[in-house]
Amino acid sequence: MKIVDYKNVELLRQEHIVLKNVTISIEEGQFNYIIGKVGSGKSSLLKSMYAEIPVENGEARVLDYDLTTIRRRDIPMLRRKIGIVFQDFQLLTDRSVHDNLQFVLKATGWTDKESIEERICQVLKQAGMENKSYKMPHELSGGEQQRIVIARALLNTPQLILADEPTGNLDPATAEQIVSYLHEIAASGTAVIMATHNLSFVQQFPGRLMRCENKHIILEN
Numbered sequence: 001m002k003i004v005d006y007k008n009v010e011l012l013r014q015e016h017i018v019l020k021n022v023t024i025s026i027e028e029g030q031f032n033y034i035i036g037k038v039g040s041g042k043s044s045l046l047k048s049m050y051a052e053i054p055v056e057n058g059e060a061r062v063l064d065y066d067l068t069t070i071r072r073r074d075i076p077m078l079r080r081k082i083g084i085v086f087q088d089f090q091l092l093t094d095r096s097v098h099d100n101l102q103f104v105l106k107a108t109g110w111t112d113k114e115s116i117e118e119r120i121c122q123v124l125k126q127a128g129m130e131n132k133s134y135k136m137p138h139e140l141s142g143g144e145q146q147r148i149v150i151a152r153a154l155l156n157t158p159q160l161i162l163a164d165e166p167t168g169n170l171d172p173a174t175a176e177q178i179v180s181y182l183h184e185i186a187a188s189g190t191a192v193i194m195a196t197h198n199l200s201f202v203q204q205f206p207g208r209l210m211r212c213e214n215k216h217i218i219l220e221n
């Protein structure tokens with residue numbers, strides 16, 4: 001199954017065309033970069049995939065959803081199947097790492113206490129953060145917080161991770177660790193699409209390169 005399948009998609013922001021003729025397809029476990037200048041449409045493309053902005057023209061599918069006809073009430077279900085990671089870490093600051101993760105599981109329908117604890121343990125282990133469970137977000141470095149955010153995005157075993165400048169607030173070494181972690185996630189079968197300004201990752205962590213330029217998406221490899 002294709003994870004993302006766009007054909008001749010057009011995206012608007014306040015009646016202005018941001019991207020047109022977008023034809024891309026993304027497979028299971030594929031690692032994808034979106035690059036391009038400030039304002040070129042990288043975030044808009046990602047936002048269209050989680051139905052934050054509408055798809056105006058063309059055909060657009062993400063997982064089992066047709067984005068041209070999706071009903072408002074189905075959008076939360078779509079988002080539950082996608083892991084979303086932003087530049088600013090967006091953990092709830094008033095509770096521990098454990099409680100941040102527990103909050104998401106409870107909000108997405110998990111009720112069995114034992115399963116909840118087991119799942120929290122699994123994602124923290126995978127993120128290399130198993131000993132940070134009872135820390136508060138402010139007690140963690142930026143890189144650690146971002147690892148927790150990615151772990152949080154993985155809680156419901158999504159088939160797709162959308163990461164919008166996930167390393168934008170991190171120093172180069174920490175940023176590299178985060179990209180490495182996302183690359184591992186893709187290798188384990190979850191498709192990843194990462195918008196970034198940092199081209200230096202591309203050599204080290206190979207992936208498909210999509211460039212936003214002149215309102216189009218150009219596939220570079």
Ligand SMILES: Nc1ncnc2c1ncn2[C@@H]1O[C@H](COP(=O)(O)OP(=O)(O)OP(=O)(O)O)[C@@H](O)[C@H]1O
Binds near residue numbers: 014040041042043044
């Ligand atoms: N909320 C909004 N309302 C109206 N126009 C917007 C909105 N957000 C972005 N735009 C416009 O849409 C275009 C694409 O913006 P977008 O944020 O997708 O670019 P980007 O490539 O992600 O930029 P950056 O590298 O700065 O994150 C820009 O011209 C921008 O001004």
